[in-house]
Each structure stands twice: as C-alpha cells, then as structure tokens.
Amino acid sequence: MTDERELTLTVNGTERMIEVEPRRLLVHALRENLDLTGTHIGCDTGNCGACTVLVDGEPIKSCLAFAVQADGSEILTVEGMEELPAAAGELHPLQEGFHEEHGLQCGYCTPGMIIAGKALLDENPDPDEDEIREAISGNLCRCTGYQNIVRSIEYAADELESRAA
C-alpha cells in the first residue's frame, strides 16, 4: 500500500503499533489491524453507535474517526472492560448489569452500549432514567426496546457506588 503511516495506540492499556493508510477508519483499524472485533459496524452514517469506543476518556463513534487521528491516544474498547480496576479481575459492573438485567439479546449493539454507559457513569455516577436514556440516544438497539439497558446501567451505577462505599 502506498502512503502508510505508522501509529502508536494504547489500546486497553497495551501499546500497539500499526501501519495504516490515512483514510483507514479507526473502527477498521481496531477490528482488522488489532483483531478487536467486539467493536461493531451497524451503519454508514454515524447514527447507530455500535462502534462506540473511548478515546482519551471521551466516547466517540470510531466509524467517524480516522485511525491516524487517534495516534498517541489511549483507547478503551469492550475487550478492555474486564481489565479496569472496577472490574476487580471479574466482569465490570456494567457487563454484569447487562447480564443480570437482560440488557442484551443479539449482542451486536452491546459493546458500544457498554462503552456509552461507561462514559456516562464516569461523568455522572448517579444518573436518573432520563439522563441514561439521553446518554445512550446515540446508540441504536433493535432487540431490547432499551428498558432493560436502562436497568443494566442503573445496576452498574448502584454496584459501583456500593463498591466505592
């Protein structure tokens, strides 16, 4: 390939070097260059949020960013959730919440939804239902009707709070 750039990304705590064309989308770099296939692609217009990851703590839709833009960044994908301190070597409370509250069915929106939930709880550890719904309004789910996803995030907020106490 012509015109490839060398990038350094810290993904889920591990420094990774990849060579990509400038036009390569971050979502493809994560999925195809780094084999982190938990992050999904559900649309071509930036609406669905299945590709949501945290870049330097901010939730972004990784289909709307070029990989080169993330050079030098710290990225969190769903595969890194279990490594977070709050997971304590097990599932992260958000992952646990989605399982306990049946917040997923086909599982395709789930990774992006969990990351969106993480971004919300980082900002606002005790959100009410309206705040949760608004925070995940950039993430489309076709299976659950959202109600149990709201419960899942509430579960995680409660769990994180009780652990912090």
Next chain:
Amino acid sequence: GHGRGGMGESVSRKEDQRFITGRGNYVDDVKRPGMLHCELVRSPHAHARIEDIDGSRAMALESVVAVLTADDLLEYGLATMPTLMDDTQDVLVNDKVKFQSQEVAAVIAEDRYAAKDGAEKVEVEYDVLDPVVDAAAALEDDAPVIRDDIEGKEDNHCLDWETGDEEATADAFANAPVTVEEEMLYQRLHPAPIETCGAVGDYDPGKDKLTVHMTSQAPHIHRTLFAQVSGIPEHKIRIVSPDVGGGFGNKVPIYPGYVVAAAASYVLEQPVKWVEERSENIQSTGFARDYDMKGEIAATEDGEILAVRTDVLADHGAYNAVAQPSKFPAGFFNIFTGSYDIDTAYGSLTAAYTNSAPGGVAYRCSFRVTEAVYLIERMVKVLADELEMDPAEVRRKNFIQPEQFPYESPTGWNYDSGDYETALDKALEMADYEAYREEQRRRIEADEKKLLGIGISSFTEVVGAGPGKSCDIAGVEMFDSADIRVHPTGKATVRVGVQTQGQGHETTFAQIVAEELGMDVEDITVEHGDTDTDPYGLGTYGSRSTPVAGAATAVASRKVRDKAKSIAANELEAAEDDVTWDRESGEFHVVGAPERSITITEIAAGAYMNKPAGEEPGLEAVNYYDPPEMTYPFGSYVVIVEIDRETGEVDFEKFVAVDDCGNRINPMIIEGQIHGGLAQGIGTAMLEHVTFDDNGNVTGGDFMNYLLPTAMEIPEFETGHTVTPSPHHPIGAKGVGESPTVGSPPAIVNAVVDAMAHAGVSHVEMPMTPDVVWETLKESGLAQQPA
C-alpha cells in the same frame, strides 16, 4: 421448574458472556488466510438497460483480483437464482436493472478499501427507462413493463389471491344494518437489524468442499438451495450461521451478495468476504409490509360483527421473492378475522411488480399477520366510533369464547386455545382505563392543549409454521428438529435445526431439556447454525422456534427419558414397570420407595459403562417434529397517548402489553422479546418508512432518513400475562417473539385516532410523524396556535 433452570424460571442467559466481553463471533469477525473482499457495484437507476459494463479500469488497480459480471456467473448457471415464490431473481444484471441499488457487478480485491476503489472504477453504461415505484401506477395500462424477462409478460401484474366466501360476505354486507369502510396503507418498512447481511465464501479445493459463513436465519434450507442452484452436492456444502446480530426476518432470503461471495471463492479458490453497508441493506434486501388495504365491516346496531371484507393492493418489488411457505402467496393474511367470532369473511388481493427491491415478508410479521391484525384491529375501532360504542365493549361482544376452542375461522384457520376477555380485562385494569376515559372527556370539555387518546388492540397471532401437509419452503416440509446427546458424565449437548439471532435459544432450549431430564441448565450446551453438525431444520422466523423446535426438543428429551428408564431400572435392580420418573425432583425412583432414586448423571454413566442387556450403549435421541397445527398466542395492548395540539407531537403516557403465549419457558426472555417488539411497533407507527421519489430513487434508505427509535422515543412498558397453554404442543408453549410487533401498531394508531375522534377523525396513516399529526389536527379543527 425444579429450581435448576427448568421451565418457567428466569434463567439469565448462557450466551451473554461472550457478547458482553466482545467475544461474539459474527460474520464480519471471520478472518481466513488469504481472504479477499467483495464490493458490489450497484445501479444508480431504478429502471435502465445496461448497454455495457467495463471493468478494465478496476482490474488495472494493483489490489483488485477480479471483476465479475453476469457473464462470468452464466458459465456456472448462477447469473439468476430462483426465489421462494416460483420467480427468478438476477444475481448480477447484464440486461436491465429493475430497482435502484440493484447488483450489477462485483469487485474482488485484497482489502475492503481496495474493493471500494475498484467498484468506483467499474464503468457501466445505462439507457435510462421510466421507472414505476407505485403499485397502483404499475398496474395502469401504459405503465412501463418491468419484467420483460418473463416470456410473454406485458404488464406488471404479479399475482391475485382470494380467501373466504365472496357471495355469503356480499350478502351479509347487503343486508347489514351498519357497514363501515376505511382505507389504510401499511407502509413499506425495513427490519434493519443492526448487523447487516454478509457472508464469507470459503471453497477448499483440497476437500472439494464449499463452506459459507453467512448471516442466515435458515442455514439448512440455504444449504439445500445452494446445492440445487450450484450443482455442488449437498454433503460438500457447509453453511455456518455464526452469531447473528439480529435478524427480524431480514436474514431469511438468499441475497445476491451471498451467491457472489460463494461463487467468487469457488472460482478464485480463495476465501471471499462480502459485508453490505447499511444503505445497501435498506435499499436492496427484503423489505416488509407495503400492503394498501381497504377494510370493511358489516355489523348490527349494537355492535355484533356480521362479516369482514378486505381488498389489498400489494407491492412486491421487482421480483416475487417473498419469503413464505410456497402455498401461501399472501402469507397468513387470511387470519384477518382476528379474535372475533365472525360468520363470514372475504379477502382479495392483487400484487404488482414495481421498480423497487423485492421482499414483503419480514420484520416480525409472522407471514403477513402484522397486516391482518392491523386491518381488523383498526376496523373494530372504526366500527366502535361509528356506533359511538366503547371499543373495549365492541371487542368483548365479538370475542371467540374460551369454550369455542379449537375454533375454526371462516377463512379456514383452526385456533388452538384462547381466553381473550381475561387478557383484555387485565390490560384495561393495568392501564387504569376508566380513569383515563374520564380524563379524556375532561380535557375535551376544557379545550385543553393536550389531547388524550386511548388505543386498544386485542390480537390473535398464528405462529409455528407449520404442518407439513400445508407448509413447505421450496418443497421442504416445515418441521424442525433436536438432537440430544447425554455424555458419560451426565452433561449434554443439544443441537437444533433453528438458528437464534438473539432470542436466547441457547438458554431456553437448555431449559426445556433441563426440565424434561431433571438436569441442571448449566450442564447443557445448545448448538445451532452449523449444517455439518446440526440436525436439519427450517430455521428461525415466524416465531416458529418454540412451537416447532421447542416441541422437538421436548420429544427428543422424552425419548432419552424412556431409554433412561430402562437403565434406571437396571441400576436400581428393579423391574422397569416399578420405576417412575418424578418431574419435581428430576429423578427416577422405585414406586413407593422414593429413597431408592437415581439421577440422570448416574443414569448416563450406566448407559456407557453398565448398559442393560438388549440396549444399545449411549444415551441420545433425535426428533424431527411435524407440528399438527400452528399455535395461536394472543394478547391485549392498551396505549395511552398525549397529543400536543400546537405541534402534533405524540407522547406515550402509558403502554400496557398483556401477552398469552401459553406455558412460559423463561419469563425474563419473553419480557425482553416483548420490549423489543413493542419498540419496533412504535418505530412502525411513528417513524419508519422506506420512501421513493418519482424517479425511483430511494429517499428513505439510510439511517439519516429511515429512522429507528432511540431510547428517547421509547417509553417505559408495563407488561403482564395470562397463561392459556396450546393443547397440541408437548409443553403447552406457543411462539411469542413477533406478537408485540404484530399487536402494537394498531393499538398506537387507535390511540392517536381516539384522541381526535370527537372531531371526526377516523384514520391517520403511519408513520404518524409530528407533521402528519399536525396536518390531521388542522384538518379536523383541533390545531391550536401557541398562545
């Protein structure tokens, strides 16, 4: 349930672990050594002759490996493929494109970016023809003929169909004291699963075997169809449907992309991946609905329904590729007499070809039951308003009564069981119906800014296709299957012929086995989707998994239990007749001596290590279940909306859903199915519409324009249930997955109409976006200007 994950327990899902950690395995996650990528070149025109296709500039790109056109596929007989409805669909087109985004050529390249570069460089010369994207216009005499590839075809007429007794129905209407009529369009929708369709074709020349990973709801029937079309023998084709990111009927048909990926892999002897983008998914894969219906009811002055009549104009797109049992060209639309005891009914339908993508049956429709239920539940509301009766009362007056089941409908359905009034009463009570009726009157009298509307739908579904004598897909009878193997240590592997797309089969099918064999649900693994290892089945759609494969799982479990009984007797040193199985404890014990008991774990060891004389070693069974009848779940939904008279915005005040799917395997999973289906019903009623302009351009063909509901548009649902088991089903269970999407749109529209009925509004077309409602408010004199 026995407390270890059997029937009726809200077991949390076995499949969650991999999905919440990003370890699911969907088609686009599949990676093979040497894998190439396929991008399809699609038509920018809705209707045009192809003069020339030139792939030379694409081939000149370094990473492009091949450019395929219909001419390349002709050699293998794959330029066209048969549909499930006796029609033929182009895989790649070399004569005339018939809808925008139709597949014209394929570029195979080393990576997906290069494939896209290549696709842009394929030059296609078109001679543009007049398109027709409206079914009524398509049937006019001077309409351009779309299907001139069909010999002798000189119009766009696709098919006619009728049901019921035309003469008796006409008599009933001629003599009825009251008749009502309404026209309603069930607009074109798209199931839009968040994962689009895709495939990885992987031909292994060493083994002469073609493996295709694909987003398939019906992998076995797809294997058979691949074999029939390609000539590759069926034992040399393996279809794997891995984790599927939602199906909703979108992943039942075979699409050109699958065929191209498989064919390209066969020709190039390298794996080839094809994954479509969202806009391709909406614009070219199976749509849903598009029934333009006239409904009529004949009744007495006091609301007894005497007859129902309907006439439908159906848009089938450019090919008749409707995914449904072959003898049902309008699916199960003739369930349109609904939950009511009606003496006579008649329905007629004409379908047209148009310059739009094929489809029709998809999106939780249970083979056109969405349309049928919409028709009857809307018409009952129209009748109630005409008679100035409470719509709940009209329903009560006409319900088929519990003692009438099994009930034969005037269009030939044999309803298994039901108790409709109990479900309606429960829903009305949960919704606080009477109080809202009072509040509604108060607001009208006070001329308040926000109108209140109450909508009801009391629907009957028909799911579990189906009895082999009437239901087949491409000739294969619509049975399904389960294969249960208990291992020496008492754990079990269960394989089924259906294919989950998120409905939780890996958990619920294990629960059926756990219940039937007294096992712990954790000790059972359920597998599906691999045609090399799983028993043949017809797949998952039409809410058929529980009715058909669920039945097969119970029957196969009982076969295992029968054999286990003889081993139990041997181990307990008792006569077989003296041994009994206790569902409560999940053990066999000697009659009258419950302490002399044995579990399946001990029995399994005996089957491999100490088998009784005359028995084969091992402990396993298979069942292929041909259902005697369909199952008929039902429900009553009550929706309360508030309409802002200044803006036309509709808010959900209350959303109550009472479902009855007979015996419930996993209440938590059922609730999740209901929530998701109701959200799709709200999308249907309020947001979603695949639209076209006069040139045949798809104007509602991506997520900027085809609007899925987000968490902001979906209210909190209140769910309830009653239990009326299916008498013919081995565990009394009925299907349920599609009920919420079937039942909710008419409840929502009825609510919006109800809010404006006092001003003479009898119907509002879907999707009821604020501008549509605002227009209705204005026309009926209800609109208010901001103060």
